[in-house]
Amino acid sequence: xxxxxxxxxxxxxxxxxLADDPDVILFGEDxxxxxxxxxxxxGLIQRFGSGRVRDTPLxxxxxxxxxxxxxxxxxxxxxxxxxxxxxxxxxxxLANHAARLRNRTRGRLTCPIVLRAPYGGGIKAPEHHSESAxxxxxxxxxxxxxxxxxxxxxxxxxxSAIRDPDPVLFLEPKRLYRAISEEVPDDGRALPIDRAIVLxxxxxxxxxxxxxxxxxxxxxxxxxxxxxxxxxxxxxSSLKPIDRPTIRTSVAKTGRCVIVHEAxxxxxxxxxxxxDLAEHCLTGLLAPVRRVTGYDTVMPYPRIEHHYxxxxxxxxxxxxxxxxxx
Amino acid sequence: MPEPLAFLDAAGRVVxxxxxxxxxxxxxxxxxxxxxRARAFDTKAIALQRTGRLGTYASSLGQEAISIGLAxxxxxxxxxxxxxxxxxGQLWRGVTLEELFLxxxxxxxxxxxxxxxxxxxxxxxxxxxxxHAAGVALALQRKGxxxxxxxxxxxxxxxxxxxxxxxxxxxxxxxxxVFVINNNQWAISMPRTEQTHxxxxxxxxxxxxxxxxxxxxxxxxxxxxxxxxxxxRARAGEGPALIECVSYRLGDHTTADDASRYRDEAEVSPHxxxxxxxxxxxxxxxxxxxxxxxxxxVLRSCDAEVDAAAEAxxxxxxxxxxxxxxxxxxxxxxxxxxxxxxxxDG
Numbered sequence: 215x216x217x218x219x220x221x222x223x224x225x226x227x228x229x230x231x232l233a234d235d236p237d238v239i240l241f242g243e244d245x246x247x248x249x250x251x252x253x254x255x256x257g258l259i260q261r262f263g264s265g266r267v268r269d270t271p272l273x274x275x276x277x278x279x280x281x282x283x284x285x286x287x288x289x290x291x292x293x294x295x296x297x298x299x300x301x302x303x304x305x306x307x308l309a310n311h312a313a314r315l316r317n318r319t320r321g322r323l324t325c326p327i328v329l330r331a332p333y334g335g336g337i338k339a340p341e342h343h344s345e346s347a348x349x350x351x352x353x354x355x356x357x358x359x360x361x362x363x364x365x366x367x368x369x370x371x372x373x374s375a376i377r378d379p380d381p382v383l384f385l386e387p388k389r390l391y392r393a394i395s396e397e398v399p400d401d402g403r404a405l406p407i408d409r410a411i412v413l414x415x416x417x418x419x420x421x422x423x424x425x426x427x428x429x430x431x432x433x434x435x436x437x438x439x440x441x442x443x444x445x446x447x448x449x450x451s452s453l454k455p456i457d458r459p460t461i462r463t464s465v466a467k468t469g470r471c472v473i474v475h476e477a478x479x480x481x482x483x484x485x486x487x488x489x490d491l492a493e494h495c496l497t498g499l500l501a502p503v504r505r506v507t508g509y510d511t512v513m514p515y516p517r518i519e520h521h522y523x524x525x526x527x528x529x530x531x532x533x534x535x536x537x538x539x540x
Numbered sequence: 541m542p543e544p545l546a547f548l549d550a551a552g553r554v555v556x557x558x559x560x561x562x563x564x565x566x567x568x569x570x571x572x573x574x575x576x577r578a579r580a581f582d583t584k585a586i587a588l589q590r591t592g593r594l595g596t597y598a599s600s601l602g603q604e605a606i607s608i609g610l611a612x613x614x615x616x617x618x619x620x621x622x623x624x625x626x627x628x629g630q631l632w633r634g635v636t637l638e639e640l641f642l643x644x645x646x647x648x649x650x651x652x653x654x655x656x657x658x659x660x661x662x663x664x665x666x667x668x669x670x671x672h673a674a675g676v677a678l679a680l681q682r683k684g685x686x687x688x689x690x691x692x693x694x695x696x697x698x699x700x701x702x703x704x705x706x707x708x709x710x711x712x713x714x715x716x717x718v719f720v721i722n723n724n725q726w727a728i729s730m731p732r733t734e735q736t737h738x739x740x741x742x743x744x745x746x747x748x749x750x751x752x753x754x755x756x757x758x759x760x761x762x763x764x765x766x767x768x769x770x771x772x773r774a775r776a777g778e779g780p781a782l783i784e785c786v787s788y789r790l791g792d793h794t795t796a797d798d799a800s801r802y803r804d805e806a807e808v809s810p811h812x813x814x815x816x817x818x819x820x821x822x823x824x825x826x827x828x829x830x831x832x833x834x835x836x837x838v839l840r841s842c843d844a845e846v847d848a849a850a851e852a853x854x855x856x857x858x859x860x861x862x863x864x865x866x867x868x869x870x871x872x873x874x875x876x877x878x879x880x881x882x883x884x885d886g
Contacts, residue, residue: 239678239682265682270709271705271708271709271712273705273708273709275671275701275702275705275706276671276674276705276706276708276709278671279668279670279671279672279674279675279702279706280671280672280674280675280678280706280709281675282671282672282675283621283671283672283673283674283675283676283677283678283679283689284675284676284678284679285675286660286672286675286676287619287658287675287676287679287680287683288679288683289678289679289682289683291675306665306668306702307668307671310665310668311665311668311672316867316868316869316870317648317867317868318648318651318661319648319651319652319661320648320649320651320652320867321652321867322651322652322653322657323660323661324870355868356868356869378870379870379871380869380870408873408874455873455874455875455876456875458875459874
């Protein structure tokens with residue numbers, strides 16, 4: 215079986231969804247003949263035609279708003295926003311409409327849509343192209359936010375997002391698009407949504423991260439393992455809803471937790487996880503919960519962006535701190 | 541600038557070659573009755589709000605001809621996406637008075653109307669309904685149904701990017717959509733003259749390559765005639781249209797507004813002579829023998845129907861607290877399911 219990169223796995227999932235369900239329709243900027251700026255939709259217009267893989271005029275508001283209208287009228291739109299930095303114009307449609315339509319009509323109209331957007335830094339992209347704003351969207355009631363961390367999980371989670379009857383924001387760690395490959399069967403099998411994934415089991419510290427940051431977090435776990443520190447590694451995967459039981463169970467076992475995310479510290483999702491642990495696991499904690507995150511600043515330009523991203527050293531340092539506490 | 545399309549002037553005199561539907565007395569009586577009914581709903585809604593029995597309410601006073609003219613041109617295949625001032629059109633299409641009271645009374649169940657199930661609930665964030673209509677039109681086109689997406693926004697909405705961006709895509713993709721502007725001259729306190737330097741709001745269609753037309757929005761015959769033409773074109777695959785209906789907001793923006801802060805009675809009062817009900821009634825009297833008894837019968841039956849609907853609405857108990865959770869997703873995530881359980885007993 216051929217190994218697939220994440221971008222290939224995403225393309226494979228999109229092709230599978232288009233083949234399986236005639237109501238699935240893709241639209242976005244440059245996704246047709248150009249195949250998307252990252253080539254996520256490369257070749258799909260040739261297979262499925264310009265009626266189902268459509269280039270839109272350059273308007274994120276229309277992409278998101280049109281998805282709401284089409285989704286409520288029987289299609290299953292899977293729309294691409296070119297970069298997360300341009301998702302802000304769509305937030306009105308997501309927060310005011312997509313996330314509320316089922317609730318405000320008491321289920322009469324629904325919004326089975328997926329908005330895909332690449333997020334995150336580390337590829338030396340221009341300004342506005344490297345944001346990690348997932349917490350803003352995770353704050354919206356009625357919206358699911360999913361971030362995959364491997365080709366296989368990208369395939370399975372994108373299929374589950376597309377098959378879900380409610381709106382899902384699917385954020386793709388673009389640093390991982392071509393960084394790793396693994397065997398991914400095109401078997402049409404979706405992964406369960408709303409779940410965190412325990413990537414490795416350990417006894418001393420729970421590490422919670424998601425998306426591209428799992429690369430550094432896993433590297434830190436390897437280093438720490440050589441020092442005799444056993445870490446349990448959790449891929450949050452579903453940023454909304456948060457799979458709280460999986461994290462609580464792990465921390466009840468290890469007594470320590472370090473949360474790693476690329477997004478800025480304040481009001482980031484690490485804060486929510488830390489608060490949840492303080493509320494539910496306080497007596498089992500052996501050390502304060504620590505966060506290793508991007509700084510509270512705008513994403514730097516590429517020449518110094520690597521100083522912004524949480525490094526393996528910073529993560530390992532935080533773990534050693536909590537181990538030293540108790 | 542051409543005059544807005546009109547068939548009945550403010551006094552109800554025929555000023556154009558009446559379309560066929562407008563020569564039929566039954567059709568005109570139905571349109572008139574619908575406008576009286578919408579106004580009776582409006583009057584009652586304001587009274588209920590003033591006495592603490594309804595939420596903030598946006599009156600359609602003086603603009604009844606717009607959405608009723610539109611709705612009367614639409615079919616069951618079409619999808620209506622109203623802004624918050626188009627009760628008359630919703631009622632024409634089958635939303636009940638009780639459901640409208642329930643919505644404006646602050647209960648989501650008012651949006652779960654029994655029919656027409658495909659129509660959108662009113663859109664509160666200004667202009668965001670235009671992209672929805674483009675998406676609805678895309679779905680109708682792809683599914684090969686003969687339906688058209690019809691949406692309404694106010695004059696203020698034409699200053700928003702959502703309006704231009706959606707107008708652009710319905711033109712670029714030749715979607716079966718009809719965009720309608722209820723130009724009631726006021727966006728809360730901002731008069732139309734300060735909203736834009738454009739000569740007409742219909743002109744805004746030019747940039748998108750979409751046909752734009754200005755009609756007298758107080759003439760239900762003109763609105764319906766323009767809508768019928770636009771809908772027929774869209775249904776035949778000949779593309780979208782923009783219709784600007786020129787009217788006047790006789791009331792406050794909403795019950796939370798006090799228009800006397802920014803406009804004088806002297807500015808408003810001439811418009812009472814041009815409102816849509818008087819002219820159609822005058823025409824009915826002259827052309828179709830509408831008499832005092834007909835008028836009284838319609839007024840009385842609309843008032844009675846509205847009163848009964850208001851009573852029915854007031855008798856509906858609020859939903860239990862868990863209802864704020866249970867409709868958020870088709871399948872509730874575990875933490876929300878637990879929360880709904882906690883809220884079950886209120």
